[in-house]
Amino acid sequence: MNEKVKGRIYDIQGYSVHDGPGIRTTVFLKGCPLTCLWCHSPESQRNDFELAWFAVRCVGLEKCGLCLKACPQGALSQASPEKSVLDHSLLTKISIDRSKCDNCLTCASACPSKALTSSGYDTTVEEVYRRVAKDRHYYGEDGGITISGGEPMAQFTFTYELAKRCKQDKLSVCLDTTGYAPGENYDRVLPYIDLFLFDLKHMDTKKSRKFVGAGNDLILANAKRIAENGGKLQIRIPVIPKLNASNENLIRTAQFCQELGQAVTLVQLLPYHAMGISKYVRIGRNYKLVNITPPSDEEMQKYLELIQSFGLPAQIH
Structure with a gap:
């Protein structure tokens, strides 16, 4: 065991109740081979560090301005003054020219309020373990740690x-995972995983390639591989109107889950939401699904009943 192995993460979230059974601590790794159009964590997609801008934290150029002096590329400039949310006084913040920014993060190092910061950091296995072990008294019988991403298998070691x-240390x-990783790596990690939270985004491989950036052949093969080797699967289906929220796709998904047997x-069912849009703004990217509306409660109930009609245990998440 090599506890000094380094990885690149962007967050560790305690008291997580949506990433597996019980109360868990979720470790979010950077980097993902897929580019899902609806991704609500765009900062997780690239393995590289990216400059993130939290405008609400900025104290204003009137009091600071260190970032302007620090940027070696001239990517920062003075924006128009705006009213402070605290006392309604005028506050001048910055504007970022992303075409000039090379994510060197010099400005982030200079920013005392962390309005400019890195979207990730490097750490070791042991450092992460010590952090999650602090929460173990919350876990009870069902909780534990969840390794998430991005795609955690992209940083396999x-x-x-x-x-x-x-x-x-007997933690659950x-x-x-998206399932998009070499099959032999799932074989290797399987003895140490109590439950795979496994995404099934689309059953049509051409549409999968269009919507998530890769076909689904490897993904489906890995789901079968895990099931055949004794792994447990919690299947997660993002429900995205106009993309995969159709009876045809959900029927095919349910049939596939039936084939996986008792492993499931x-x-x-994860209803689409647009709560990640602010994260795109934060790292200077455009969100592509601006015209998609979340499915209604009635629609989600119909999809739930459809999945349950195949004899599968199902819920809306």
Whole structure:
């Protein structure tokens, strides 16, 4: 076991109740081979560090201005003054020219209020383990750690060693995965994973390629591989109107889940939401699904009943 193996993460979230059974601590790794149009964590997609701008934290150029002096590329400039949310006085913040910014993060190092910051940081297996172990008295019988992303299998060595380290101390481990990784890596990590939170985004491989950036052949093969090798699967289906929210796609998904047999412990329907749009603004990217509306409660109930009609345990998440 190599506890000094380094990985790149962007967050560790305690008291998480949506990433597996019980109360969990979720470790979010950077980097993902897919580019889902609806991704609500765009900061997770690239493995590289990216400059994030939290405008609400900025104290204004009147009091600071260190970032302007620090930027070696001239990517920062003075924006128009705006009213402060605290006392309605005028506050001058910055504007970022992303075409000039090379994500060197020099400005983030200079920013005392962390209005400019990095979207990730490097750490070791042991450092992460010590952090999640602090929460173990909250876990009870069902909780534990969830390794998520991005796609955690894109940093396989780190994910593998972290799972081993947690199981060594008898912590429950969930792996939140897209399924898009080499099959042999799932074989290797399987003994240390209590439950795979496994995404099934689209059953049509051409549409999968269009909507998430890759076909689904490898994904479906890995779901079968995990099931055949004794792994447990919690299937997660994002429900995106106009993209995959159709009876045809959900019927095919349910039939596939039936084929996986007793390995499937639960099918979760995840209704689309647009709460991640502010994150795109934060890192200077455009959100592509601006015209998509979340499905109604009535629609979600119909989809739930459809999945349940195949004899599958299912819920709306």
